[in-house]
Amino acid sequence: MATLDLKQIRKTYPKADQETLKGIDISIESGEFLILVGPSGCGKSTLMNTIAGLEDISSGDIVIDGREVSHVEPKDRDIAMVFQSYALYPNMTVRGNIAFGLKIRKMSARDIDTEVQRVAQMLQIDHLLERKPSQLSGGQRQRVAMGRALARRPKLYLFDEPLSNLDAKLRVEMRHQIKRLHQQLNTTIVYVTHDQIEAMTLADRIAVMKDGEVQQLGTPNEIYTKPNNMFVAGFMGSPSMNFIYATVEMNNEQHPIIYIKTQDQHSHPIRLPDVMSRYCGQDIVVGLRPENITEKCSEESSKCTTINLAVDVIEPTGPETIAMFTVNNQVIAGRFAPEFEAKPSDVIPIHFELSKAVFFDVKTQLRLDV
Missing domain, CATH: 2.40.50.140 (Nucleic acid-binding proteins)
Known part of the structure; x- marks a missing residue:
């Protein structure tokens, strides 16, 4: 678990002469589940990538557990990320995919096996450990991607629209799975989605974004009942306000x-x-x-x-x-x-x-x- 402080984060793409992030200020408590939500192009995935270190920021500070990491390599930030595309290794089994990050860290074979079994049982995929990704359903692949992240036990978990490729029924099932995991592990999570239902059901707090700015940061109830402006009021809720x-x-x-x-x-x-x-x-x-x-x-x-x-x-x-x-x-x-x-x-x-x-x-x- 870790705290995360984003201080005046700005991101400009010089070739496009466009400021994508316009001074983002968010503080996340240890164990908190924060969701970044907004329409396509609002900057939420860009902000996620800057936290992960996949993109540089133009100015500002990213602080994880009191440590400034704005210019630290992604592998040294102690972050695990779950992508929309799963990003599994097709030539490896489920066991191999989950174990990969642990091998890189040079854990012992016995500890790796123990950790893989722990995560697989938690996600109810222990019967799939010897299968390849091509033999799995979309929901099973997403569980494997989550398992690979969970096995590392990092300070911070990042989820970038992890359920957008799933059908409606699987999305509901995986929402329940993610909610239960957060309650069990009390991990710090930053989660990106454009789906306001996901935001309302999963988050401790929601940051509603538009055009590179946070329009409102608050609990789901605050966002729903006391929206700061008409954009937030119209974006959150189905049917909308x-x-x-x-x-x-x-x-x-x-x-x-x-x-x-x-x-x-x-x-x-x-x-x-x-x-x-x-x-x-x-x-x-x-x-x-x-x-x-x-x-x-x-x-x-x-x-x-x-x-x-x-x-x-x-x-x-x-x-x-x-x-x-x-x-x-x-x-x-x-x-x-x-x-x-x-x-x-x-x-x-x-x-x-x-x-x-x-x-x-x-x-x-x-x-x-x-």
């Missing part, structure tokens, strides 16, 4: 409200929390998760607003049903029970739980302080 553009007004009782316009062009007032009165006259964005737009209010009725909406699209998923509606000329999604029986064009009462809303500034797209 609904954004409703509106103007804050005051009603006759001097309470802040917005108007929701339905497909029939009727406008319905929705009361906002009283603290939103400070934004009277301003254009805002109301962010609501799909689970807060539903058929049955989870709170007392006084905290919910009910509007009759026409159903646009129904998407049954098995454990739930996603329904689409149009308000303020925008499509929004609600989350409903699996037995939800409404059909497209049906007009039904829909509850908006505004007490769960997050509010954003239209221009800056930052979360408003409420």
